[in-house]
Amino acid sequence: MEKVNDKLETIFTMQKALNDDIVARRGLEGISDEVWIQRQMLAMLSEMAEVLDEVNFKWWKNPKPVDHDALCEELVDVLHFYISMCLRAGMDADDLFRRYLAKNEENFRRQQGLSNKKGYDPSECGDASK
Numbered sequence: 001m002e003k004v005n006d007k008l009e010t011i012f013t014m015q016k017a018l019n020d021d022i023v024a025r026r027g028l029e030g031i032s033d034e035v036w037i038q039r040q041m042l043a044m045l046s047e048m049a050e051v052l053d054e055v056n057f058k059w060w061k062n063p064k065p066v067d068h069d070a071l072c073e074e075l076v077d078v079l080h081f082y083i084s085m086c087l088r089a090g091m092d093a094d095d096l097f098r099r100y101l102a103k104n105e106e107n108f109r110r111q112q113g114l115s116n117k118k119g120y121d122p123s124e125c126g127d128a129s130k
Contacts, residue, residue, distance in 0.1 A: 012083060033089070053080065
């Protein structure tokens with residue numbers, strides 16, 4: 001059976017090609033996965049700060065209209081670094097998808113009070129409005 005062009009797999013393939021090009025062009029061979037992920041995380045945090053700048057998080061300033069194109073660009077930048085970290089951690093698109101499905105199911109179980117993880121049972125939740 002022929003595999004359908006999977007969008008997530010395409011993103012992983014394209015990010016790997018970009019990473020390989022950057023490593024070769026910038027002479028970054030030999031950097032450990034640990035250091036690479038640390039650098040990627042710092043870069044992603046920087047991009048996340050740019051996302052915040054696009055959505056008027058500074059309550060002490062006059063709000064400006066949200067530039068949705070700029071916001072989406074910053075979110076794509078975050079995705080670049082996130083996928084890069086997944087690749088360095090040895091994950092591919094299928095692995096990320098499988099792990100996402102399992103975690104999503106567990107997150108629903110937590111919200112429904114059906115998880116063994118403590119602190120999520122809604123019946124134990126106080127009323128925040130009081």
